[in-house]
Amino acid sequence: MAFESLSDKLQNVFKKLKGKGRLTEADVKAALKEVKMALLEADVNFKVVKQFTKSVEERAVGTDVMNSLTPGQMVIKIVNEEMIKLMGSETTTLELNPRNELTIIMMAGLQGAGKTTTIAKLAGQLKVKNYSPLLVACDVYRPAAIKQLQINGEKQGVPVFSMGDGHSPVNIAKAAVEHAQKNGQNLILIDTAGRLHIDENMMDELTAIKEAVPVKQTLLVVDAMTGQDAVNVASTFNEKVGVDGIIITKMDGDTRGGAALSIRAVTGKPILYVGMGEKLSDLEQFYPDRMASRILGMGDILSLIDKVQAEVDEEKARDMERKLRKADFDFNDFLDQFAQLRKMGNIGDLMGMIPGMGSKMKGMEMPDDKSIKRIESIILSMTAQERSHPDIINPSRKRRIAAGAGVEVAEVNRLMKQFDQSKKMMKQMSGMMGKKSKRGLFNLPF
Known part of the structure; x- marks a missing residue:
């Protein structure tokens, strides 16, 4: 995934900054030295890195930042603003003539x-x-x-x-x-x-x-x-x-x-x-x-919403939201969710767009096409009743499902656990999306 290494390094720098109650000029310079090294390792042009860190330093060592209650967060805010400026500030769209002209x-x-x-x-x-x-x-x-x-x-x-x-x-x-x-x-x-x-x-x-x-x-x-x-x-x-x-x-x-x-x-x-x-x-x-x-x-919830709107069936999404609110989410829905996610692209990249999820995903194994197909085969080995009522799946049913899918019982147990975790996480995400109008789309850490 693009920028993964750079993102990790920058987050470590910011973690140290936020851990300090007050910041000195030396603290800011030490942090920016690490930022500079991280950008150079990411193959950013040397002159660009030099100008970028100079601009951040000029703003970050001001008294407004040093005397603020959260100086670490103020520095991160400046880095964010300067990075946006570096890449062009405003979004530029393709220039086209009116449709009646070539x-x-x-x-x-x-x-x-x-x-x-x-x-x-x-x-x-x-x-x-x-x-x-x-x-x-x-x-x-x-x-x-x-x-x-x-x-x-x-x-x-x-x-x-x-x-x-x-x-x-x-x-x-x-x-x-x-x-x-x-x-x-x-x-x-x-x-x-x-x-x-x-x-x-x-x-x-x-x-x-x-x-x-x-x-x-x-x-x-x-x-x-x-x-x-x-x-x-x-x-x-x-x-x-x-x-x-x-x-x-x-x-x-x-x-x-x-x-x-x-x-x-x-x-x-x-x-x-x-x-x-x-x-x-x-x-x-x-x-x-x-x-x-x-x-x-910090995630990218707006791009995630764009992807959802482009790829996900609106009626199905509304139906899913109703099910999540009623805690009525079953294996049929789970299967449908995988189909929708696959249309949208790499699951790891999608999860990384959710603010705060990037760090939580460290060490987590994201399902690839092969493992998704295996999950689908396990679900399709269940009876219609089992897919609709997962609670009835006992040890003997698990053995039959495993045999039907050609997998070990341990894989069925793992899927049951994933299903429960997904159910909880999706309920949380549904709540977060529902509150976006009140809290703002970006739950930024500053």
Whole structure:
């Protein structure tokens, strides 16, 4: 999970700060030295780290902070605010023309950054917003690049315009504009060729496309896993071609995440989206405040709510809430919950979005696809009566259920225990969500 190591280190620093009744200037400097090391290890640009810690220190050693009743929490608040500022403060959205005009978006990036997958995801999301997109295959060099775009376009229900590898990308882009105008499409997304490394031919080709057709936005796709290289790539593309916004992919991987914290500060260009997985909904709008909250271990309840609204059946959710309030939650509901959670993505990542849950989850084993399937097979080995009335499951029933699912009785016992724990936790979460209007969405520790 992105930022896990950085988040752990920062939370340890903050724990020490909050443990002190009063803070001295030396305390703040010592804490910021640890913050600096944690950011550098997360592959954040050195100049960015230096400026960030300087800004925090200038604000944190003021008398207002030192003399406050909770100086540790005030310092954390400053770190949070400066981190949001570092990543752009305001959320930047994609600039599109009105729907009665044609909008052209050109996607650029190195080979392997996830450009072709990302452009199809973006097209799918804009289609849901009532645009009529057309994907354009201008990568005529990489073997199977056109086929890959066609497969991804098909997944999103978006048409793909291609002319094969015998035509120049500039001519393909021009022909695509004519095609879109004839067929009533109001949004063109151009998938351009990547290279393993930056070279002049690639830059010249991108510039030529921009000169041939009226590109509204040039979006650069960078791979979070490449850390500092992603920042260098973004700087070069912006200097040579001109970039309007950045999309960072593979943020769900085991990445140090330095790119997300450095790119805006180094290039001055906004991060528009982050790729958090394979599904359409895993291309997320980038919110600097939400990302800072995740990094500092404060959760991200707003993004969790967005995911729930996008993926969960509303009627089922209301029904579940009623059941939880009446303590009427059974194994049928448990099975249904797993199905809903699987649609939303990695369970560990989802739990980490709940304020305070990140630290509680340390050492907990989150179920993967394999263990979820095993749980489902155990539940499906129960009779309808047992699923509806878990209390009747006695030792002899457990032995029969285990035999039916092809597992040990110990696994059935473990599931029964998980079921009881989930029931209690979901009841607490239901209460927390119900109170959000009174307490505010973020139960921040300051």
